[in-house]
Amino acid sequence: MTQSDPIFRLEGVTRRYGDLTALDGIDFVADDNAYIALLGPSGSGKTSLLRVIAGFETPDAGRIWFQGRDITDLPAHERGIGFVFQNFALFPHLTVFENVAFGLRNGAQTLSKAELTDRVRTSIDMVGLAGLEDRNPEQISGGQKQRVALARSLVMQPKLVLLDEPLGALDANLRERMQIELRSIRERLDVTFLHVTGSETEALAMGDKVAVLDAGRIIQYDTPDTIYDGPVVSDVAKFLNRFNLFDGTFKEGVFSGPFGALPVSNARKNNSDTYAIRYDRTQVFDAHDANLPGPALPVRFLASEYLGSSIIFLFETEGQKTVEVDHHLSLGEPRHLTVGERYTLSWDPEQAIVFGKETAR
Amino acid sequence: MTATSRIRQKKTTFRLLAPGVVWMILFLIAPIMMIVYVSFWTQTTFAINSSLTLDSWKNFFASEAYVGALWTTIRLWLIVLTLTFVIGYPAALYVGLMVKSKTISTVLLVLCVIPFWTSFLIRVLAWRPMLGKEGAINIILLKAGIIHTPIEVLLFSELSVIIGMTQIYVVFMVGPIAFMLGRIDHNIIEAARDLGAGFGRIFWKIIFPLSLPGVVVGAIFVSVMVLGEFATSGALSGRKVNLLGNIIVTQVGSLKWAMASVVGVILTILLGIVVAGFLRIVDLKREI
Numbered sequence: 001m002t003q004s005d006p007i008f009r010l011e012g013v014t015r016r017y018g019d020l021t022a023l024d025g026i027d028f029v030a031d032d033n034a035y036i037a038l039l040g041p042s043g044s045g046k047t048s049l050l051r052v053i054a055g056f057e058t059p060d061a062g063r064i065w066f067q068g069r070d071i072t073d074l075p076a077h078e079r080g081i082g083f084v085f086q087n088f089a090l091f092p093h094l095t096v097f098e099n100v101a102f103g104l105r106n107g108a109q110t111l112s113k114a115e116l117t118d119r120v121r122t123s124i125d126m127v128g129l130a131g132l133e134d135r136n137p138e139q140i141s142g143g144q145k146q147r148v149a150l151a152r153s154l155v156m157q158p159k160l161v162l163l164d165e166p167l168g169a170l171d172a173n174l175r176e177r178m179q180i181e182l183r184s185i186r187e188r189l190d191v192t193f194l195h196v197t198g199s200e201t202e203a204l205a206m207g208d209k210v211a212v213l214d215a216g217r218i219i220q221y222d223t224p225d226t227i228y229d230g231p232v233v234s235d236v237a238k239f240l241n242r243f244n245l246f247d248g249t250f251k252e253g254v255f256s257g258p259f260g261a262l263p264v265s266n267a268r269k270n271n272s273d274t275y276a277i278r279y280d281r282t283q284v285f286d287a288h289d290a291n292l293p294g295p296a297l298p299v300r301f302l303a304s305e306y307l308g309s310s311i312i313f314l315f316e317t318e319g320q321k322t323v324e325v326d327h328h329l330s331l332g333e334p335r336h337l338t339v340g341e342r343y344t345l346s347w348d349p350e351q352a353i354v355f356g357k358e359t360a361r
Numbered sequence: 362m363t364a365t366s367r368i369r370q371k372k373t374t375f376r377l378l379a380p381g382v383v384w385m386i387l388f389l390i391a392p393i394m395m396i397v398y399v400s401f402w403t404q405t406t407f408a409i410n411s412s413l414t415l416d417s418w419k420n421f422f423a424s425e426a427y428v429g430a431l432w433t434t435i436r437l438w439l440i441v442l443t444l445t446f447v448i449g450y451p452a453a454l455y456v457g458l459m460v461k462s463k464t465i466s467t468v469l470l471v472l473c474v475i476p477f478w479t480s481f482l483i484r485v486l487a488w489r490p491m492l493g494k495e496g497a498i499n500i501i502l503l504k505a506g507i508i509h510t511p512i513e514v515l516l517f518s519e520l521s522v523i524i525g526m527t528q529i530y531v532v533f534m535v536g537p538i539a540f541m542l543g544r545i546d547h548n549i550i551e552a553a554r555d556l557g558a559g560f561g562r563i564f565w566k567i568i569f570p571l572s573l574p575g576v577v578v579g580a581i582f583v584s585v586m587v588l589g590e591f592a593t594s595g596a597l598s599g600r601k602v603n604l605l606g607n608i609i610v611t612q613v614g615s616l617k618w619a620m621a622s623v624v625g626v627i628l629t630i631l632l633g634i635v636v637a638g639f640l641r642i643v644d645l646k647r648e649i
């Protein structure tokens with residue numbers, strides 16, 4: 001492997017199940033030694049992509065390169081890529097120690113007994129499971145199973161570990177703790193994590209880079225803040241779950257939507273005309289306030305949701321569309337709103353992102 | 362909990378247990394005690410009386426024929442058990458694990474059960490026209506030119522008994538194993554592959570240990586049925602192969618109740634040892 005080779009690279013990888021195209025010609029170059037989050041809604045082909053990279057399924061077309069080598073035709077057990085399953089897939093008849101030792105005992109390499117014990121213990125210590133070596137998988141908690149699954153992969157010293165919704169089976173508290181631990185464990189080793197998730201918060205929080213997958217294609221691959229601030233298409237904005245999206249028509253530099261017609265200076269190429277403004281950049285005004293920073297969207301107040309550090313206000317437009325406003329409490333106490341009352345929402349048009357079938361200038 | 366409610370709960374427990382306990386005493390414990398008791402009765406040529414004696418037991422172990430039947434039973438049981446496992450395991454592996462569709466694997470299991478639509482005796486006797494001197498197998502081999510004189514050892518020999526029993530009981534081995542294999546999470550096998558294990562390693566380290574409870578249940582089924590067998594050996598061995606079961610039948614037929622009881626007790630003890638032995642291999646309570 002030369003220095004310039006990426007850890008892995010996909011070239012037009014396609015996978016079909018009958019009439020269904022799960023992966024549609026994916027091209028992807030992964031960063032070395034990074035935490036990559038793969039975000040996509042269910043059915044977007046996330047798991048298929050992971051299974052193709054791991055070698056559990058063969059792509060119908062395209063090549064997979066790993067450490068500068070074409071591994072498309074290599075069977076799974078010769079690839080040396082770690083895989084952490086959503087349901088952990090621990091060997092139920094083996095102890096924690098034997099689960100972690102499985103790859104070392106049954107793989108291609110032969111180790112001395114002392115070396116094997118040493119590597120297994122190091123791996124178990126790293127995930128914080130020391131003392132549980134002799135337990136059976138049924139005698140440990142969900143979070144501990146997750147750690148065993150991770151230790152079992154990491155003991156093989158892979159350069160790439162695929163994690164299939166690894167936090168999906170854990171409760172909220174544990175999930176946050178594991179997020180931090182997964183990141184710190186990865187940083188201690190020279191290894192790339194490809195973490196598949198359906199949760200946008202998880203993807204943004206964990207990934208050094210985030211790849212957004214939709215309908216079998218990677219539609220954006222960038223750092224979390226770039227994606228957050230500048231989704232390339234409206235679908236990305238939709239998955240991020242942080243934008244109010246309005247359908248409308250975009251013609252000759254003017255976007256017409258539920259808030260009237262607005263001149264727009266810049267639009268991104270998209271397959272529909274959509275206007276996006278972030279929840280936390282949408283502001284609430286009285287129904288007849290004339291002093292607005294931008295367009296006026298008449299709405300009715302529905303409900304609020306207290307999240308501790310911020311409050312989410314839910315409104316409904318005349319077209320029965322729900323609009324969210326995220327008010328961060330560090331910006332001061334929120335104004336008092338009455339359920340059922342009419343208000344006007346507005347925002348700085350400079351902060352909006354416009355997607356159009358035709359692009360402006 | 363107060364003392365009265367504890368007593369009431371105890372009473373309820375006993376009431377719920379009572380029907381089962383009565384049933385087991387009437388139809389299991391009492392008959393076994395009876396057989397053990399009768400095995401010590403005094404047998405004369407045409408009569409039996411209840412004065413206790415060890416004569417029947419002594420006769421059994423003094424007779425070469427009877428002890429020989431004990432060894433034949435054990436030998437045939439081990440052969441049939443091995444064959445049902447060797448033939449049944451790969452079939453179960455295919456039905457339970459290799460076939461991805463649950464529907465197809467159910468259909469295949471039902472196909473295994475189709476022979477049971479005919480009576481047990483018919484299935485045994487159907488082997489005669491297959492294995493006979495002028496039977497199907499000999500005709501085919503002669504026509505194909507593989508042999509020039511018919512193979513006579515096929516029927517009315519120990520071989521025909523083994524063939525018959527294996528065919529009849531192999532399905533009891535396939536079923537439980539296929540069931541256990543069907544419960545294995547495919548992710549576990551993929552995890553093993555991902556950790557670098559080839560097919561052989563995965564089979565011996567993951568698949569086989571996880572299917573072991575099925576093997577034990579299947580082995581218990583086959584053992585219990587084969588050890589008590591008399592019909593297959595009666596119909597296919599031409600009376601050359603005598604199992605303990607056959608001896609019981611002939612002794613009962615000539616009203617030798619005491620000797621029949623001795624053989625019955627020995628068979629029961631043998632079965633108890635075999636079943637207990639298998640249950641030591643796996644903890645079935647944990648698996649099911």
